[in-house]
Amino acid sequence: MSVEIFYDDDADLSIIQGRKVAVIGYGSQGHAHALSLRDSGVDVRIGLLETSKSRAKAEEEGLRVLTPAEASAEADLIMILAPDTAQRHIYAKDIAPNLKDGDAIFFGHGFNIRYGLIEAPSGVDVAMVAPKGPGHLVRRQFVDGKGVPALIAIHQDATGGAQALALSYAAGIGGTRAGVIKTTFKEETETDLFGEQAVLCGGASALVQTGFEVLTEAGYAPEIAYFEVLHELKLIVDLMYEGGIARMRYSISDTAEYGDLTRGPRVVNAAVKEEMKKILGEIQDGTFANEWVAEDEAGRNNYKKLQAEGEQHPIEEVGKKLRGLMSWVDRPLTDTV
Numbered sequence: 257m258s259v260e261i262f263y264d265d266d267a268d269l270s271i272i273q274g275r276k277v278a279v280i281g282y283g284s285q286g287h288a289h290a291l292s293l294r295d296s297g298v299d300v301r302i303g304l305l306e307t308s309k310s311r312a313k314a315e316e317e318g319l320r321v322l323t324p325a326e327a328s329a330e331a332d333l334i335m336i337l338a339p340d341t342a343q344r345h346i347y348a349k350d351i352a353p354n355l356k357d358g359d360a361i362f363f364g365h366g367f368n369i370r371y372g373l374i375e376a377p378s379g380v381d382v383a384m385v386a387p388k389g390p391g392h393l394v395r396r397q398f399v400d401g402k403g404v405p406a407l408i409a410i411h412q413d414a415t416g417g418a419q420a421l422a423l424s425y426a427a428g429i430g431g432t433r434a435g436v437i438k439t440t441f442k443e444e445t446e447t448d449l450f451g452e453q454a455v456l457c458g459g460a461s462a463l464v465q466t467g468f469e470v471l472t473e474a475g476y477a478p479e480i481a482y483f484e485v486l487h488e489l490k491l492i493v494d495l496m497y498e499g500g501i502a503r504m505r506y507s508i509s510d511t512a513e514y515g516d517l518t519r520g521p522r523v524v525n526a527a528v529k530e531e532m533k534k535i536l537g538e539i540q541d542g543t544f545a546n547e548w549v550a551e552d553e554a555g556r557n558n559y560k561k562l563q564a565e566g567e568q569h570p571i572e573e574v575g576k577k578l579r580g581l582m583s584w585v586d587r588p589l590t591d592t593v
């Protein structure tokens with residue numbers, strides 16, 4: 257099934273320039289959206305708690321920072337870029353009481369709509385503009401005159417103009433420079449969660465840590481193991497990114513390619529595929545969402561424990577030392593916030 261892709265010529269930037277936008281949250285995505293919209297001539301205010309650590313950063317950029325309720329009351333388009341688990345509370349307390357017919361609420365990820373945690377009144381447009389990349393890259397690309405591809409989705413088109421509004425917003429953050437694909441909240445949420453759990457974050461981290469453990473437990477130097485299983489991963493992923501797996505295989509030695517073709521499927525074998533299918537099932541039937549919401553409500557103890565274990569993995573210590581030798585690792589993506 258082919259998808260529709262929209263570019264700058266398909267979007268009317270003046271639509272978003274005529275709205276009052278509140279960006280709730282000023283983290284990875286929030287800072288990128290707010291600064292790029294502002295630079296695109298849009299009237300933006302930020303909604304943050306009085307106690308928020310992000311307030312100073314937004315104010316340093318000259319942005320007007322209000323509470324989430326004040327920002328929502330002033331705005332006619334509210335983009336919610338707070339953590340997924342906080343969104344339903346912010347919505348109930350600060351946004352819903354300030355919504356009028358004709359307003360719009362926007363999301364950067366479909367979690368709360370897909371799992372029914374937020375239900376907007378029928379007079380309000382509900383849409384998503386989800387850049388397919390970390391917020392810091394979204395901002396860096398915008399500043400460099402480029403953009404990160406984005407997804408748009410419309411959950412509720414109360415005004416008849418929700419899609420034009422979403423495309424206009426996407427143009428304001430540079431998305432239509434690269435290409436914007438139309439999807440649904442269901443498809444975006446389920447594929448995004450699957451991608452980050454099974455492949456991009458969960459799968460890749462576990463693969464790297466396990467490879468490092470196998471080499472160091474066999475007596476190889478941690479420094480050498482780090483280079484072989486983590487450092488060079490970027491070089492390989494860059495090749496895949498530029499030209500797919502075929503381009504990567506063209507560029508590596510034939511020894512590496514033979515090992516890839518014969519050993520790769522032994523590592524990610526049929527049992528791993530079955531586990532991936534189970535993970536997808538838990539996303540589709542709401543098991544993961546329920547577990548994550550319950551974990552958050554119970555104080556995130558298991559999350560914090562696993563986080564601390566990850567930070568203490570020996571690969572982190574050796575990595576810190578080796579990255580100190582790499583003069584070119586000098587422009588972290590996080591330098592835009």
Ligand SMILES: NC(=O)C1=CN([C@@H]2O[C@H](COP(=O)(O)OP(=O)(O)OC[C@H]3O[C@@H](n4cnc5c(N)ncnc54)[C@H](OP(=O)(O)O)[C@@H]3O)[C@@H](O)[C@H]2O)C=CC1
Binds near residue numbers: 305336339389
């Ligand atoms: N990270 C990414 O690149 C991507 C994120 N997304 C989606 O974007 C959304 C935002 O994620 P992300 O940018 O990672 O979030 P971050 O964790 O980076 O930032 C969250 C922001 O929300 C603020 N915040 C926390 N609680 C509240 C509250 N109760 N009221 C108002 N503001 C609050 C935080 O402020 P402080 O902590 O200072 O109080 C911070 O500024 C999510 O839906 C996520 O799934 C989608 C694609 C990629």
Ligand SMILES: CC[C@](O)(C(C)=O)C(=O)O
Binds near residue numbers: 388389448452456457
């Ligand atoms: C891959 C992680 C992500 O889905 C993203 C940056 O797109 C996220 O939720 O942060």
Ligand SMILES: [Mg+2]
Binds near residue numbers: 389452
């Ligand atoms: Mg994602």
Ligand SMILES: [Mg+2]
Binds near residue numbers: 449452
């Ligand atoms: Mg995600």
